[in-house]
Amino acid sequence: xxxxxxxxxxxxxxxxxxxxxxxxxxxxxxxxxxxxxxxxxxxxxxxxxxxxxxxxxxxxxxxxxxxxxxxxxxxxxxxxxxxxxxxxxxxxxxxxxxxxxx
Numbered sequence: 051x052x053x054x055x056x057x058x059x060x061x062x063x064x065x066x067x068x069x070x071x072x073x074x075x076x077x078x079x080x081x082x083x084x085x086x087x088x089x090x091x092x093x094x095x096x097x098x099x100x101x102x103x104x105x106x107x108x109x110x111x112x113x114x115x116x117x118x119x120x121x122x123x124x125x126x127x128x129x130x131x132x133x134x135x136x137x138x139x140x141x142x143x144x145x146x147x148x149x150x151x152x
Contacts, residue, residue: 103116118144119143121143123136123140125139126139
């Protein structure tokens with residue numbers, strides 16, 4: 051039962067945060083600093099999530115096949131490959147390294 055209470059409290063909290071966001075005055079959102087933060091924050095959060103998912107295993111730092119796949123994706127991005135090719139390169143390299151026992 052406590053899981054459902056936690057889900058309900060989380061849902062209400064998310065709804066309250068959404069309502070508070072609608073109450074922010076338009077003038078506050080037009081400030082250059084706020085605009086710059088709004089543009090950069092998603093990129094920073096996505097980079098942090100990618101690093102955490104690639105190099106962490108629990109509380110330990112791990113360098114394995116995922117790192118090779120990320121490196122392959124980075125190379126494909128530098129070469130300005132289409133997004134699907136970037137994903138495919140990461141998948142193929144990760145699978146290949148894992149198949150070789152890495």
